[in-house]
Amino acid sequence: xxxxxxxxxxxxxxxxxxxxxxxxxxxxxxxxxxxxxxxxxxxxxxxxxxxxxxxxxxxxxxxxxxxxxxxxxxxxxxxxxxxxxxxxxxxxxxxxxxxxxxxxxxxxxxxxxxxxxxxxxxxxxxxxxxxxxxxxxxxxxxxxxxxxxxxxxxxxxxxxxxxxxxxxxxxxxxxxxxxxx
Amino acid sequence: xxxxxxxxxxxxxxxxxxxxxxxxxxxxxxxxxxxxxxxxxxxxxxxxxxxxxxxxxxxxxxxxxxxxxxxxxxxxxxxxxxxxxxxxxxxxxxxxxxxxxxxxxxxxxxxxxxxxxxxxxxxxxxxxxxxxxxxxxxxxxxxxxxxxxxxxxxxxxxxxxxxxxxxxxxxxxxxxxxxxxxxxxxxxxxxxxxxxxxxxxxxxxxxxxxxxxxxxxxxxxxxxxxxxxx
Numbered sequence: 001x002x003x004x005x006x007x008x009x010x011x012x013x014x015x016x017x018x019x020x021x022x023x024x025x026x027x028x029x030x031x032x033x034x035x036x037x038x039x040x041x042x043x044x045x046x047x048x049x050x051x052x053x054x055x056x057x058x059x060x061x062x063x064x065x066x067x068x069x070x071x072x073x074x075x076x077x078x079x080x081x082x083x084x085x086x087x088x089x090x091x092x093x094x095x096x097x098x099x100x101x102x103x104x105x106x107x108x109x110x111x112x113x114x115x116x117x118x119x120x121x122x123x124x125x126x127x128x129x130x131x132x133x134x135x136x137x138x139x140x141x142x143x144x145x146x147x148x149x150x151x152x153x154x155x156x157x158x159x160x161x162x163x164x165x166x167x168x169x170x171x172x173x174x175x176x177x178x179x180x181x
Numbered sequence: 182x183x184x185x186x187x188x189x190x191x192x193x194x195x196x197x198x199x200x201x202x203x204x205x206x207x208x209x210x211x212x213x214x215x216x217x218x219x220x221x222x223x224x225x226x227x228x229x230x231x232x233x234x235x236x237x238x239x240x241x242x243x244x245x246x247x248x249x250x251x252x253x254x255x256x257x258x259x260x261x262x263x264x265x266x267x268x269x270x271x272x273x274x275x276x277x278x279x280x281x282x283x284x285x286x287x288x289x290x291x292x293x294x295x296x297x298x299x300x301x302x303x304x305x306x307x308x309x310x311x312x313x314x315x316x317x318x319x320x321x322x323x324x325x326x327x328x329x330x331x332x333x334x335x336x337x338x339x340x341x342x343x344x345x346x347x348x349x350x351x352x353x354x355x356x357x358x359x360x361x362x363x364x365x366x367x368x369x370x371x372x373x374x375x376x377x378x379x380x381x382x383x384x385x386x387x388x389x390x391x392x393x394x395x396x397x398x399x400x401x402x403x404x405x406x407x408x409x410x411x
Contacts, residue, residue, distance in 0.1 A: 060311045060312075061312075087313070090313060090314065092313070094313055106311055106312055106313040106314060107311075108311075108314050109309070109311050109314065109317065109319070110314070110317055132364075133364060134364050134365070134366050135305055135319060135321050135364055135365050135366065136365070136366035136368065137258065137263075137265050137305060137368040140258040140259075140260050140265070141260070143260065143262060143263055143307070144263050144265070144305055144307045144309075146309070146311075147366070
């Protein structure tokens with residue numbers, strides 16, 4: 001009686017080529033296991049490196065707030081009514097007929113300074129913001145951005161003073177410019 | 182500041198041989214080992230917009246090696262909406278200490294320091310739209326930027342066949358400074374990688390050929406040499 005063939009017990013005999021190949025691989029693994037593990041670790045680590053965050057703290061506008069100072073020297077934020085707020089070289093008004101205590105004033109990226117006119121009852125105050133523009137790449141996935149720094153101001157009109165509070169246009173901290181009336 | 186730190190570190194390493202000069206050891210160089218970074222070549226072949234070639238040479242001086250790396254790197258980070266390219270050359274020079282001077286194969290496990298310097302160009306062009314001012318475009322470049330930094334390196338060089346060696350180098354890079362940038366803030370520096378304030382890591386896998394110009398015996402371990410004297 002012939003016994004059934006059990007495939008899972010089948011014995012195969014290695015050829016000379018396969019012995020040589022296995023031996024070579026074994027030799028390489030034995031001699032370079034350090035190197036191979038390290039290579040695998042480095043490649044794996046670089047593949048698993050976290051993607052950079054695309055969030056950006058830099059802003060393309062100046063935050064300006066209006067203040068009054070009482071006799072005791074205490075300053076208070078106050079809302080200011082404007083008929084219009086517009087910039088030189090711009091085609092449109094930024095704000096029209098509005099009352100706010102903090103204004104976001106977009107700077108012109110193509111110029112080294114931007115002059116805004118704050119107008120009420122046909123009278124205007126002008127504030128010029130000068131700044132340094134820098135460009136940078138956040139990452140290939142996130143793309144490029146602007147960074148505006150070293151803000152300085154000049155003003156004309158009836159405001160008492162205009163003070164730079166924070167010369168870098170970022171989300172962090174307080175308003176960039178304090179305007180005292 | 183960085184330059185003075187680098188020169189102090191290198192000066193310290195160069196003083197090490199002088200400290201033990203009196204011990205009657207063999208200080209004459211015996212071989213120059215020349216190698217190429219195959220990790221950079223593999224990355225060049227596998228990554229679009231990336232091109233790096235790097236060669237390395239070292240010369241032995243007792244259990245120290247003076248090492249010089251030369252390389253060039255081109256990186257194209259362009260994606261939809263912008264183009265950004267960096268290309269330039271770099272070199273690293275420094276000293277390695279052989280931590281296995283008694284190895285019969287003259288395999289080397291080393292630790293060392295490098296002063297690194299790169300000269301490169303970088304450009305960025307993109308379209309943008311800032312609210313109120315509308316769409317516009319910008320095209321800026323930095324030409325002839327110079328950067329330098331310090332590297333602490335660790336690695337090994339193992340004899341694989343006759344005069345051929347293979348080995349890896351792990352690099353911790355820190356203290357990077359760039360000179361000459363105008364409005365474009367550098368993103369990548371050839372040989373250094375992405376600019377970060379906290380430093381950077383690097384990896385190299387080299388194949389070397391050793392050009393021996395004289396035979397040099399592997400030194401005996403101190404305890405073995407004492408036995409021999411007895």
